[in-house]
Amino acid sequence: MAQIITPAFPRTRLRRLKQSESLRCMVRETALTPSDFIWPVFVQAGKNDVSDVPSMPGVQRHTVDRLPALARDAADLGIPAICIFPYTDPALKTAGCEEAWNPDNLSNQAIRAIKDAVPDIAVMTDIALDPYNINGHDGIVRDGVIVNDETVDALVRMGQAQAAAGADILGPSDMMDGRIGALRDMLEAEGYSNVSILSYAAKYASAFYGPFRDAVGAAGALVGDKKTYQMDPANSDEALRLVQRDLQEGADMVMVKPGMAYLDICRRVKDAFGAPTFAYQVSGEYAMLQAAAANGWLDGEAVMMESLIAFKRAGCDGILTYFAPTAARLLQ
Ligand code: PBG
Numbered sequence: 306m307a308q309i310i311t312p313a314f315p316r317t318r319l320r321r322l323k324q325s326e327s328l329r330c331m332v333r334e335t336a337l338t339p340s341d342f343i344w345p346v347f348v349q350a351g352k353n354d355v356s357d358v359p360s361m362p363g364v365q366r367h368t369v370d371r372l373p374a375l376a377r378d379a380a381d382l383g384i385p386a387i388c389i390f391p392y393t394d395p396a397l398k399t400a401g402c403e404e405a406w407n408p409d410n411l412s413n414q415a416i417r418a419i420k421d422a423v424p425d426i427a428v429m430t431d432i433a434l435d436p437y438n439i440n441g442h443d444g445i446v447r448d449g450v451i452v453n454d455e456t457v458d459a460l461v462r463m464g465q466a467q468a469a470a471g472a473d474i475l476g477p478s479d480m481m482d483g484r485i486g487a488l489r490d491m492l493e494a495e496g497y498s499n500v501s502i503l504s505y506a507a508k509y510a511s512a513f514y515g516p517f518r519d520a521v522g523a524a525g526a527l528v529g530d531k532k533t534y535q536m537d538p539a540n541s542d543e544a545l546r547l548v549q550r551d552l553q554e555g556a557d558m559v560m561v562k563p564g565m566a567y568l569d570i571c572r573r574v575k576d577a578f579g580a581p582t583f584a585y586q587v588s589g590e591y592a593m594l595q596a597a598a599a600n601g602w603l604d605g606e607a608v609m610m611e612s613l614i615a616f617k618r619a620g621c622d623g624i625l626t627y628f629a630p631t632a633a634r635l636l637q
Pocket residue numbers: 431433435443478479513514515516517518531586587588589
């Protein structure tokens with residue numbers, strides 16, 4: 306950046322350009338639009354049914370038949386992508402996680418339903434074994450150890466089933482080593498060379514995921530924690546190594562997760578690589594803003610918009626956020 310020249314007061318009065326909304330908007334450095342959003346949607350089994358997620362006020366799980374209408378509304382609001390998260394029946398969870406690559410699992414049904422009805426919205430997936438794992442972990446567990454390479458093989462099968470169902474963007478969120486390269490090789494070999502990968506590259510072992518685990522029914526299942534594969538919140542240089550590694554293995558886009566407490570990481574990643582960079586404003590971030598708003602302690606709309614523009618200011622190209630439809634409606 307060039308040197309900033311600021312003559313001394315009163316030649317410089319930084320308040321001059323704040324005097325009216327017209328002046329303020331002339332010098333506004335970033336903008337938020339509905340095209341910045343990826344909307345995470347929870348899916349449940351059944352017919353024409355919804356259920357509330359108690360720890361995420363305003364968020365619901367929907368049956369597959371309701372998704373085309375939701376996707377249509379989102380596309381009409383200018384939201385370019387939806388990300389599918391399935392609530393899996395506990396009876397379908399196994400140690401081998403076989404349901405993850407069932408071509409007719411809930412997630413793959415959802416992908417097909419949306420792509421058939423609303424082809425113009427991009428469908429993103431989640432690749433990790435936790436919804437299907439009797440142990441609640443993102444990887445296969447053997448003798449208490451989350452085994453890496455065997456998990457990568459399972460993730461590739463899972464990703465292949467999602468690509469076959471019509472997914473546009475695969476979202477590996479598992480944090481195993483080597484999964485991006487393995488998924489990219491599979492996509493090239495199987496004729497899905499235009500399917501892109503948005504890697505959850507810098508994903509922290511965060512307590513902000515609590516409400517999400519309720520939403521997908523993984524909270525009860527999880528044995529232990531995810532610290533042997535997700536990042537230590539104390540680390541920052543490691544995020545750059547992970548992002549670089551995933552880009553080198555063939556990720557098209559990268560993600561930092563959670564969002565608000567990790568905006569420094571977003572900025573470093575964007576500055577270091579200039580790659581399409583996304584942040585996930587996760588369930589706990591959504592829950593805390595909604596809870597404070599419900600109590601009248603914060604102005605809900607104002608903090609929602611302020612939190613979202615912060616991601617743009619930090620260098621992000623887009624945001625996965627449960628606020629997507631609400632914020633998009635406000636922006637229209
Ligand atoms: C699954 C996954 C998680 C989230 C997205 N994908 C939870 C986890 O890693 O435990 C969290 C999303 C949120 O909290 O909104 N691997």
